[in-house]
Structures are given as structure tokens and as C-alpha cells.
Amino acid sequence: MNIWDRLARLDRRWIYLLVALAVIFPLIVPTTFKIHITPEARQLYDAVEALPDSSVVMLTFDYYPSTLAETEPMSIAALHHLFRKDCRVVTVTTIPLGGPSIAERVTRAVAAEHGKVYGVDYVNLGFKYGYVAVLKGMGSSIEAIYPTDNSSVPLSELPMMRSIRNYGDISFIYIVSDNAIVDYWISIVNAEYATPIGIGVTAVSAPKYYAFISSGQVTGLLGGMKGAAEYERLVSKEAMAFKGMAMQSLVHLLIIALVIAGNIGFFAGRRAKKRTAA
Amino acid sequence: MRRVAPVIIAFLSGFVMVISFCFSPDKTVLGRIEPKLLSWVTIVGGFTLLLGVVSITRVNWQGVRRKKEGWGYKLLTLVSVYIMAIPAMLPSSWSPLFGDAEGSIYDWLFTYIDSPMMGTMFAMLAFYIASAAYRAFRARNPEATLLLTAAVLVMLWRIPMGEAFLRLFGENVPGFINTYLMGGVNAAVQRGIVIGAALGAASMSLRIMLGIERTYMGKG
Amino acid sequence: MSGIEILQIWVAAFFTLAIFSFLYKDNPLFKFGEHVFAGLSAGYYIGLVWKSIILQQLWYPILAGEWLLVFPAMLGLLMFARLIPKISWVSRVSLAFVMGNTAGVFLISQLNGMILPQMQATMLPLVSPDGFGATLMALIIVVGVISTLIYFYFSKEHTGALGVTAKVGIWFIMVAFGAHFGYTVMARVSLLIGRVYFLYHDWLGSFYQIL
Numbered sequence: 019m020n021i022w023d024r025l026a027r028l029d030r031r032w033i034y035l036l037v038a039l040a041v042i043f044p045l046i047v048p049t050t051f052k053i054h055i056t057p058e059a060r061q062l063y064d065a066v067e068a069l070p071d072s073s074v075v076m077l078t079f080d081y082y083p084s085t086l087a088e089t090e091p092m093s094i095a096a097l098h099h100l101f102r103k104d105c106r107v108v109t110v111t112t113i114p115l116g117g118p119s120i121a122e123r124v125t126r127a128v129a130a131e132h133g134k135v136y137g138v139d140y141v142n143l144g145f146k147y148g149y150v151a152v153l154k155g156m157g158s159s160i161e162a163i164y165p166t167d168n169s170s171v172p173l174s175e176l177p178m179m180r181s182i183r184n185y186g187d188i189s190f191i192y193i194v195s196d197n198a199i200v201d202y203w204i205s206i207v208n209a210e211y212a213t214p215i216g217i218g219v220t221a222v223s224a225p226k227y228y229a230f231i232s233s234g235q236v237t238g239l240l241g242g243m244k245g246a247a248e249y250e251r252l253v254s255k256e257a258m259a260f261k262g263m264a265m266q267s268l269v270h271l272l273i274i275a276l277v278i279a280g281n282i283g284f285f286a287g288r289r290a291k292k293r294t295a296a
Numbered sequence: 297m298r299r300v301a302p303v304i305i306a307f308l309s310g311f312v313m314v315i316s317f318c319f320s321p322d323k324t325v326l327g328r329i330e331p332k333l334l335s336w337v338t339i340v341g342g343f344t345l346l347l348g349v350v351s352i353t354r355v356n357w358q359g360v361r362r363k364k365e366g367w368g369y370k371l372l373t374l375v376s377v378y379i380m381a382i383p384a385m386l387p388s389s390w391s392p393l394f395g396d397a398e399g400s401i402y403d404w405l406f407t408y409i410d411s412p413m414m415g416t417m418f419a420m421l422a423f424y425i426a427s428a429a430y431r432a433f434r435a436r437n438p439e440a441t442l443l444l445t446a447a448v449l450v451m452l453w454r455i456p457m458g459e460a461f462l463r464l465f466g467e468n469v470p471g472f473i474n475t476y477l478m479g480g481v482n483a484a485v486q487r488g489i490v491i492g493a494a495l496g497a498a499s500m501s502l503r504i505m506l507g508i509e510r511t512y513m514g515k516g
Numbered sequence: 517m518s519g520i521e522i523l524q525i526w527v528a529a530f531f532t533l534a535i536f537s538f539l540y541k542d543n544p545l546f547k548f549g550e551h552v553f554a555g556l557s558a559g560y561y562i563g564l565v566w567k568s569i570i571l572q573q574l575w576y577p578i579l580a581g582e583w584l585l586v587f588p589a590m591l592g593l594l595m596f597a598r599l600i601p602k603i604s605w606v607s608r609v610s611l612a613f614v615m616g617n618t619a620g621v622f623l624i625s626q627l628n629g630m631i632l633p634q635m636q637a638t639m640l641p642l643v644s645p646d647g648f649g650a651t652l653m654a655l656i657i658v659v660g661v662i663s664t665l666i667y668f669y670f671s672k673e674h675t676g677a678l679g680v681t682a683k684v685g686i687w688f689i690m691v692a693f694g695a696h697f698g699y700t701v702m703a704r705v706s707l708l709i710g711r712v713y714f715l716y717h718d719w720l721g722s723f724y725q726i727l
Contacts, residue, residue, distance in 0.1 A: 087710020205629025376555020446694025484660025
């Protein structure tokens, strides 16, 4: 077995070890980098910044706990931005596994920092099954779909919700999601009710939504942890996403090196085999 | 009758949604029916979440009863289901440990056991993708080379170090990648895929409403 | 940090490391975590349905006088007939109601919200008055969308003009998929960063509290 075969057969656990070291090293030797803001992130920030103070914004927690590292920083930065502008926030989730718990925990924590009062400045509507019916139904009546909030308090007893009947009373929808629910927000809500939508999505989904940015159906896009870091930078609340960029950088460089090394090994091994055969 | 009645219900249920698009919710009877119908859908559909739970209970209980291989783990699964569910269903007025509010057993188990494990399962994919990058991503032909080149450019562009490196070749290079690669070529392909998928979804919806597509009904 | 907070972090760290142990090889610790995860996730659904549907959408409104809600409650219960083979056909009524409703919404939303706006955004002037950049972008978008759609049209053999366009489509698709792969790598790495961040800052940090 020549060296190229040995390299090709390298136990994958050595690669796992390299990845682990690449993630841990920047934690031991902390480094921060200058982050350039993409036009899409700037567009989302400007859209929210342009909202009149005290506007009603719907913030969605459409993500599973598995993608918290990418999406939770987006939600937190969004809440800081909205509460700083004194926007009234209605949170909703279409994710059954964990959505209501995450929305409750994150919103209350950030609201407490800004001295916001539940029922007056923000409301958590929670989860209802059947995202198509939920998205469509809120266009006519939010109360028909959510007779109570997540804590079973009737909407009529929440001061903020007395003046919010449907999407017509909502100025902006800020979606943070890790799945294709964004497509339905765009095709059902934005298309029919013309409510402007801004999105923060995981990096897996982000490439798809460039098509909707250029069609004008979406106002702004945050893609993955980098997008979250950009928004944290814009609202001056640098946190986990911003600090995570160092680790992200090192692992990306490692993976690029692995791709190059794998290809060098492949072509060199192929050439060696041809020489042996000749 | 067993197959005809559901087809008629599917048609009527869908037809109301299609024509209500054209009618104001405030001024017409049909428009006022629409939100009621949608709230009923959320209720009926919600019971499907429990179907999976009943199935998981049945399968695991059978495994425990017959002492199949790994029955201990099946028992663990069953115990976990009901340790989570029963306190959640009890009134929080009885104890702060009941219900689903912060501090309850339900919330604690989710936040400190379920959620970390879910995150970790997906975090392992980083290791697998690195291993795959080394073992499987080969520039065997021009198309694969193009794919890998685009991937490397995007991986560099999305990290601050990489962006700084790309700026060495020109201050506008990252901007070109964003505008022409992501907002141009990528957006065009994604748009083509979105249009194709939307056409497929629309035609499938029509087939379901007209009763041509009945696979959702199952056998019999 | 209180004793309870430290316990919470240690429990979360234990289960995190149990799942990570699979990277070395399959082992009883991983199996333990895996089965607890499956059970807790199913239990979460029960609690969610109990609160958000049975209590909030049925029990409280029916007690307040909305008797019509008995109908969707019955339709929901009919879903469980699916588990009994002899009467499983009964569940078709509930399924048809939900599927028909969803299909009706999809039919309009896909046409109105996806196909038409995306096609409209593709209809760009190929010689733009806004300069070379805009013209290049318009060409990329128009050629890219059309060649991608033609590549995925498999009802006719890709020969002649269709074949050439499909070949152009493949080149566009390879670049887009490469970009998608780059973003996917970023996504997966971010999730790992989240867990390692927790282990380093919260779990290892709790050691200082204990010591």
C-alpha cells in the first residue's frame, strides 16, 4: 500500500479530532475579527429602523432546538432592536417541538433587560397546529386561530392585543426560521396581505432566498451565524454569533485544506497507479 | 361511500378556500366562514401529533412485553414519554412543578435534556461533513471542479479571514461574489427550482381537490 | 451560580457528551441518551397538544358556550380510528377535511405567491439603461432561470437546442450547488460551535464555581 492509499484510508476519527481542535483553539486564544455587513443584512436592519416607534411587529420563532446556535442569536438581536425602538412585539411559532418554550424563554429574558411589560409591550401567542391554516387564518382574525396566548390568557384581556385584529394591524413580520415555513409566509402572507417580511434563516436555507430578495418579496436576509453576527454588530449587541466567527473561520479553512488535500491525494494516487500499470 | 365521501369533503373544504380568496372577510358570509374553517383545521390536524405518540407507545410496549433484544432501552423510552407528559397535563395550581411554565418538570426536561441532545445530534454533522470533504469531494470532471470552486469561494467569503484574503485580489471581490454569484447565478437557479416546485405543488393541490390523488386516504 | 444551576448545566453536559461519544463508536451511553431523547420528544408533543389544542382551543371555549367546536373535536378523535384496521376508513373524513383545506390554500398561494412574482422578477430588459452591471445581471438571471427550467424538463430528450440549453443549465446549477454546499458547511459548523461554546463556557465554567 503506497502513501496515497494510506492517506485515502485515514481513520475518520483523526479528521474529527482536527475539527474539534479547530473549534476549541479560538476559545483558548480568543480572537475577534472585523465583520463586513452584507447588503441583505443592512436592508433588513434599515427596514426595521425605518418603522415608526410603537409599530406592531410579528416576530416568529420558527426553529427547532437543533439550530439554536444559528437562530437564537438572530432572535435575540432582533428583540433588542425592536424593544429599543419601542415596537410592540407579537411572537408566534409554527414549530411544535420546542418552539413555544424557546419563544417564551428568549422573549422574556430580553424584555426584562429593556423593562418591557408582558401584555402591554409584547405577547407570546405560542403554537397552533397546521401552519397553512394558521398563516392564512391570521389574515382574517388572529383571535380565531389563537383564542388565548401561550399562557392561556384570553387575547381580549391583553391590552396590546385589543387593537391587533389581523395582519392589517401589523407593520412588519420578522421571521427567524430553520425550515421551509418561510416559503409559506412569503406565498400566503406577503403575497395576499402585502405585509413586508424580513427573514433570518439558517445557512442551509439562505441561498434559496436570494431569489426572493431580487423579486422584492423579502426585505432583507440574515444567513446563518455570519448573518446573526452582522445583525449583532448592527444593533451593537455583539454576543455568541460574533464571538463564534473565529471558530467558524478556522474550521472553514480546515475543510478547504481537507478538500484540497483529498484531491491532491486522489490525483497523485491515480497517477501512481497508472505508472505502476504501465 | 368509504372513498367517495372523503373526496367530496376534500373538494368542498378546498373549494371554500379557493373562492374565499376573492371575497372580503368582513362583507360576505363566505369570507366569515373562512377563519372558522381554518381554526377547525388547526384543531383536527393537531390530533395527528398524538398519532405518532400512540404508535411509539404501542411499538415500545410490545418490545418490552416480549422482552425483545434491547427491551431495557424501549422501557427507558416509554418511561421518558410519560415522565414528560404526565406532569405537563396536571394543573399548575397544584404545584409549580406541574404545567409547562418555566420551572416545571416539563420545561426543565426539555431545556436541560431534550434540547441539548437535539443540538448535539445536529452538531455531529460538522464532523461528518469534514470527513466527507476529505474522502468524497473530488474534482473528477469540469462540472465537479466548478462546484468545488464555487464552494471554496463561498466558504472563504463567509468568514472574516477569508473575506480579508479575497480583498487582496480587489476591494470589490467579496461584493462581486455576493452580487453575481449569490444574487445572480445562485438566485437564477433557485428561482428556476422554486418555479418548478410551485408548479408541481399547485398541480398536486388541484389533483387532491378533484379527487384524482387519493394516496393520503391509505388502503381499503 | 446556585447548586441547582450547576446541576442543570452538568445534566445538559452529561447528555451532550453522551451523544458526542458516538463519534468514537456506538456505545451504551449513546444508546441511553438516544432513547431518552426519543421519549422526551414524544412526551413534549403530548403536553403541547393538551395545552394548545385540547385546553385552549376546545375545553375553555366550549365551557364559554362555543358548542360548535364539538364538531372539530369529534373529527379530531376520528383520526385515532386509523390505528384500528377494521375501522381505519373512518379517519379518511378528518384527513380529507385537512388535506382539502390545505390543497385549496396551496393552489392559490403557489400561483399567486410563488410562480407569478418569480416570473415577473425574471422579465428583465436584456439591455438595461442602468449600465453594464445591470445588463450583465439581467442576462445571468434570464439565461439562468430558463436553462435551469429546461434542464429539469425530462419529458423530452436533451438533444439539439434543448440539449445545449440544458448543458448551460448544468453549469449554472453546479455553481449554485457549490454555493449551497459552502453555506451548508457553514451551517453545520455553526451548530458545533454552539455546543462547544456551552461545554467550554458553561460546563467548564461551573468547575471554577465548584472548586
